[in-house]
Amino acid sequence: MxxxxxxxxxxxxxxxxxxxxxxxxxxxxxVRVNIAQIQYGGILKGKSVIITGGGSGIGLAIARKCIKEGATVLITGRNKDKLVKASKELNSPLLKIIEWDVSKVSEHESKYSEALALVGHQFDILVNNAGMLGGNRQFLDLTESVWDEIHKVNSKGLVFLTQCIVKKWITGKQKGKIINISSMRGTLGVQDGPYGMSKWSLNGLTQGLGLKLVPYGISVNGIAPGIIDTESIAIKNMDAKENAYLKEIPISRIGLPEEIAELAIFLMSDAANYIVGQTIICDGGYTLKV
Ligand SMILES: NC(=O)c1ccc[n+]([C@@H]2O[C@H](COP(=O)([O-])OP(=O)(O)OC[C@H]3O[C@@H](n4cnc5c(N)ncnc54)[C@H](OP(=O)(O)O)[C@@H]3O)[C@@H](O)[C@H]2O)c1
Known part of the structure; x- marks a missing residue:
């Protein structure tokens, strides 16, 4: 040099x-995080919401906000202890929990009936949040087992669970809303790892189903978060100063699960009825600079 x-x-x-x-x-x-949490005053009263992978992170923050807004919420996950912990933390009769692995497609119908019995009536809103983050495995290192592991949750499980619920809505002539939790990784064409690809295809599904289901009164939209402070990102390996201040992100910090929950509630509300098939990026400006 x-x-x-x-x-x-x-x-x-x-x-x-x-x-x-x-x-x-x-x-x-x-870094001082200045976020506002809008209080809508019971905007989801009488609604029931199913959130896959709602026992931690973004899903849990969405569950908390839905309950604040009056909804009955069912959270799913593979780990019973995590769900029980979440239930104790939220401490609300509006919260229900169920062990339900979204990748086990053959169990969807029976789990769905169990879920319905717990909640007492049909779901109005589905939040497809459960997802496996796959690190940065790149194309040349990719193995079939890693591909399968990620896609059976992020793609296959999500698609068939959505199909299961949408069929019930259409047969029952019921309206509904679907919020797909994607990732900013799914908006970047340069991503060649299985996680990015799974989220890229999810954005396509959001667009396609958004169009296909709108005549049935079913709305489909998505959120593509940037780096959010949850268990699944390697924030614990970072030094405390970097944790507070991340220079890679234009806004100079990581995001909070509550910031994603704010957007999710907006998309669930009738205020968002004119938004069809969109995946909204919430990433502190990360994707703008790539
Ligand atoms: N955090 C980020 O920076 C970030 C950025 C972009 C997008 N996202 C997306 O946001 C979503 C939530 O991630 P998070 O960061 O909140 O991670 P998290 O705290 O690890 O939450 C993921 C949840 O999904 C559940 N889950 C995983 N596999 C499942 C399966 N097969 N069936 C049912 N539940 C399952 C986990 O519970 P069990 O272990 O009990 O199953 C866990 O509660 C994911 O789709 C992720 O791709 C996150």
């Missing part, structure tokens, strides 16, 4: 460090 390149790289690192020092000087060693 020439001396000029080295000097440029040194100066740019120096400038970044100076910016960080100025930030810590002004705000302390944390």
């Amino acid at each position: 020439s001396i000029i390149n080295k000097t440029i790289s040194f100066l740019s690192r120096l400038l970044q460090t100076a910016k960080m020092v100025r930030r810590y000087w002004r705000e302390g060693d944390v």
Whole structure:
């Protein structure tokens, strides 16, 4: 590397460090997250919502917000302890839990009947949230088992669970809403790992079903979160300062599950009825710079 390149790289690192020092000087060693949570005043009263993988992270934040807005909520997951913990945390008679692995397609009908018995009436809203994050495995390292592991949850399980519920809605002439939790990775054409591909295909499904189901009064939309502070991302391996301040993200911080929940409630509400088949990116500007 020439001396000029080295000097440029040194100066740019120096400038970044100076910016960080100025930030810590002004705000302390944390990034202040200024988010507002809109109180709609019972906008989901009388509705019932099923959230796959609702025992933690984004799904749990959505469940909490739905309950605040008056909905009966059923959360699913593979791990009973996680569901029980979530139930204790939310501590509401409006919350129901069920062990339900979305990748086990042959069990969907029986689990659905169990779920219906728990909630007492047909679901109005389905949140397809359960998902497996697949690290950054790239195309040349990809193995069949990793592909299958991710796609059986993020694609196959989601598709057949959605089909199971949509069939009931159509036969019962009932309207409904579906919110698919995708990822910003699914909006980036450069992604060649199985996770990105699974979310890319989910965005396609959201668009296709959005169009196909609109005549039945069924709305389908999606959310593509950026890096959100949940168990499934490797935030625990980061140093505390980086955790608070992530320079890779234009807004300089990771997102909170509650910020995704705000968007989800909006999409569930009648205020969003004119939005059809869209996947809305909520990523602090990450995808704009790629
Ligand atoms: N966090 C992020 O940065 C981020 C970014 C973009 C998109 N997302 C998407 O957001 C969604 C939620 O992720 P999260 O970050 O909130 O992760 P999380 O806290 O790990 O939650 C994922 C949930 O899905 C459940 N789950 C996994 N496989 C399942 C299966 N086969 N059947 C039923 N439930 C299953 C897990 O519960 P059990 O272990 O009990 O099954 C867990 O509660 C995922 O679709 C993910 O792709 C997350």
